[in-house]
Every structure is written in C-alpha cells, then in structure tokens.
Amino acid sequence: MSLTISRRSAVAGGLAAALAATLAACGKGSDSSSTSSAASGSSDSAVKGITVDGDVTTITVGATPNPHVEMLQWIQDNLAADAGLKLDIVEITDYQTPNSSLADGSLAANFYQTPNFLKQQEEEKGYDFEAIADVHIEPMGIYSAKYASLSEIPEGGQIVLNNDPANTARGLKLLEQAGLIKLDGSVELASDLDVTDNPKNLTFTTVDGAQVARAMEDADAAVINGNYALEAGLKPNEDALELEKAEGSPYVNQLVVRTEDKDNEALKKLANLMSDDAFRTWIKEKWTDGSVLPAF
Numbered sequence: 579m580s581l582t583i584s585r586r587s588a589v590a591g592g593l594a595a596a597l598a599a600t601l602a603a604c605g606k607g608s609d610s611s612s613t614s615s616a617a618s619g620s621s622d623s624a625v626k627g628i629t630v631d632g633d634v635t636t637i638t639v640g641a642t643p644n645p646h647v648e649m650l651q652w653i654q655d656n657l658a659a660d661a662g663l664k665l666d667i668v669e670i671t672d673y674q675t676p677n678s679s680l681a682d683g684s685l686a687a688n689f690y691q692t693p694n695f696l697k698q699q700e701e702e703k704g705y706d707f708e709a710i711a712d713v714h715i716e717p718m719g720i721y722s723a724k725y726a727s728l729s730e731i732p733e734g735g736q737i738v739l740n741n742d743p744a745n746t747a748r749g750l751k752l753l754e755q756a757g758l759i760k761l762d763g764s765v766e767l768a769s770d771l772d773v774t775d776n777p778k779n780l781t782f783t784t785v786d787g788a789q790v791a792r793a794m795e796d797a798d799a800a801v802i803n804g805n806y807a808l809e810a811g812l813k814p815n816e817d818a819l820e821l822e823k824a825e826g827s828p829y830v831n832q833l834v835v836r837t838e839d840k841d842n843e844a845l846k847k848l849a850n851l852m853s854d855d856a857f858r859t860w861i862k863e864k865w866t867d868g869s870v871l872p873a874f
Contacts, residue, residue, distance in 0.1 A: 625839050627686025635844045638666040640676040642690040644808050645716070645870050646831070649852075650689060652860060657851045663844060673742055673787050680836060681705050687845060689713070689852075690805075692829040695744040698767065702743075708840045709832035711849040712873045714861060716804025716831065718745075718752055719818030723795050728756055728819050734779050735798035741784035743767055748829065749801035753780075756820040804869060814869040830873045 622628045627638040641647045647669045654665040668685065670676050676688040677699050687710075691699070699705055725731055737758075739749040747768045753759050760775035761768045770782040785793050787803055791810035794800035799819065807814055814821055822829070833852055835845050851857065858872045865871075 622842065622844050625686055625842050625845075626683030627680075628842070628844055633662055634664050635662060636664040636666050637686050637844055637848055638668060638684070639848075640668045640670050640679055640685040640688040640690075642673070642676070642805055643669055643671060644805060645714070645865070646689050646805065648864075649713070649857075649861070653848075653851050653857065656860075657854060657856065661847045661851060663847055663851075665848075671788050673745075677703070677705060677707070677834075680707065680834065686839065687833055687835045687848065689833050690831065691834060692744070692748075692831060694748065694767075694828065695742070696832070696834060698742070698744040706837045707834050708837045709834050710840055710845060711833040711852045712830045713833060713852050714831050714873050715824050715827050715829060715871045716808075716869065717814055717818075717822040717824050717827070717871075718748060718801060718803055718829070719807060719812075719814050719822070720752060720756060720799055720801050720820040721791075721794055721807065721812060721818055722799040724798060725819070728758065731758070731778065731780070731798050734781065736781050736783060738790055738793045738797045738800040739782060739784050740787040740790055740801070740803060742787065743769070745787060745803060746770075746784055750782075752801055752820060752822055755822070808869060813867055815867045824868070824871050 622630050622635055629636045639650055641650055647667055650665055650667045654667065658665055673690070673695070676685070676690055679685045680688050693709070696707060696709065700707060720728070722731070737753065739746050744767065750759065750761055750768050750770070750773070754761050758778065758780060759773050762772040762774050765772045783793070783797065787806060790800050790802050791806050791812070794802070802810070802812070804814060833849055835842070839845060853874045858874065861870060861872045
C-alpha cells in the first residue's frame with residue numbers, strides 16, 4: 579500500500595515509535611494503552627490511541643491532508659489545551675489506512691470520511707464504527723485540464739473517477755447532476771454498469787483517490803474529491819466545471835470512533851470542540867471560496 583504518514587504532535591517515547599511503525603505497515607495493531615484513567619464514560623486507560631499524562635489527555639487522530647489535518651491542527655493550537663486535550667495528528671494520504679488503523683487500535687479516532695463511505699466500509703470490512711461529530715462539507719467537482727465547459731467534452735471522452743465504490747457512486751451522481759449521464763435510480767451504490775443513458779458515449783476509468791487529479795492531465799475530465807482538489811491547487815468555485823450542491827448534502831465529513839468508545843469523555847470533548855462556534859467562524863474565514871463549509 580502506498581501512503582505517506584507524518585506526525586503533527588508526538589506521544590512520548592516508545593508509543594510514538596510503535597505507532598509510526600504500525601501505520602507505516604498499513605495498520606498491524608498496537609496494543610499500547612494509557613497509564614491513567616478518566617472519570618466517566620469508557621475510561622481513557624481502556625481506549626487504544628488515548629494516553630493520559632497528569633491533567634492532559636492525548637488523543638491519536640488519523641486524518642487525510644488538507645483540509646482535515648489543517649482543521650485538527652487549528653483545534654490543537656486554539657481549543658484543545660483549555661479542554662485538557664492534546665491531539666496527536668497522524669496524516670495519512672490514502673482512504674483505507676485510517677479505518678484499518680482505527681479498527682486495530684493504532685488510532686482512537688479518524689477524520690476524513692462521509693456517511694456513504696463509512697457505510698460501505700462497514701459493510702465490506704465488518705468495522706463497528708460510529709460518527710460522533712458532523713464537521714464540514716467539501717463539494718466534489720468535475721474538472722478538466724483540456725476544456726473550459728462541460729459542452730466541450732467530446733464524444734467518447736474519458737472520465738476519471740475515484741476508485742472506491744462509495745466515491746465512484748458519488749462521482750457518477752455528480753456526472754448525472756451535470757446532465758452528462760443518467761443512472762438507474764434504484765441502485766444505491768451505482769457503478770458504470772448502472773449508467774442507463776450516456777449520450778456522449780463517455781468512458782470511465784477509476785484510480786486511487788489521491789491520483790485522480792494527476793490522472794486528469796491524460797483524460798478529458800476528472801471527478802475529484804474536495805480535499806484532493808485543494809491539494810492539487812484547484813479552486814472549486816472557480817475551476818470546477820460542475821460542483822456538488824452543498825445545501826442538504828449527504829456527504830458531510832465526520833469524526834469517527836470505534837462504537838465501543840463513543841461515550842468516552844475525552845472523545846466527547848473532542849467532538850464538542852469540532853462543533854465550537856469559534857471553529858465554525860474560522861472555517862468560514864479560512865475558506866472564503868466556499869470549497870469547505872461548516873456542517874454544524
């Protein structure tokens with residue numbers, strides 16, 4: 579598995595080294611636990627990925643890059659200390675490792691996924707997770723390095739989409755919103771096999787989500803997740819030929835934990851911070867182009 583992982587804040591000593599090694603190996607389980615306990619809920623000492631040092635509880639959170647890591651870093655820099663928390667932020671560039679690492683205990687929480695992706699992952703891999711905060715929306719967009727409008731996409735044009743089933747379906751729905759195709763409405767998680775009308779005879783190629791923006795150069799258009807568009811230097815409100823409608827979007831990015839830990843006090847504190855008024859204000863001021871919108 580190809581991925582890049584970096585640490586924004588480290589847990590002391592051997593735990594940091596063990597966790598880094600675990601994540602670099604794409605999640606092969608660390609059983610490290612804390613040496614102190616919290617007052618109520620599931621105790622912090624019983625939650626993998628959480629440690630306690632005096633009055634400070636450190637939560638290890640995995641996240642994909644911009645804007646997720648940047649958001650967590652803002653929480654760490656501006657709100658965490660007053661809540662008695664410290665965030666050990668693990669940056670992960672693929673869409674599979676954050677969940678496998680949450681399942682094996684390398685992380686206490688992750689922040690990167692939408693409800694449809696979470697459902698698909700739970701059904702496919704048997705995870706038992708729960709979202710404890712709805713945080714923001716990143717509208718998915720259709721982009722092209724060759725054309726300035728959807729009408730210019732040629733007959734037989736090649737469209738690149740994210741290859742995980744949930745995001746492939748989401749991308750196809752955006753192509754339908756744009757009027758390029760029609761889908762079988764009875765199918766919840768559509769694939770290219772569920773395209774019922776394709777006036778331009780478009781062809782569809784799927785690649786890893788992190789590679790879609792790069793693959794756009796060799797295709798006629800690409801359907802790119804908001805975080806990957808930002809990483810590629812794209813401005814959704816300016817560069818997208820079609821953008822998801824944010825209002826009423828079912829694609830909210832969520833803070834996700836293991837179901838057994840959903841009542842843990844430290845994790846509940848983090849969820850509250852990620853719904854804080856100051857955080858909402860910062861999101862609006864940071865992404866004035868509307869590419870990232872608060873969902874709370």
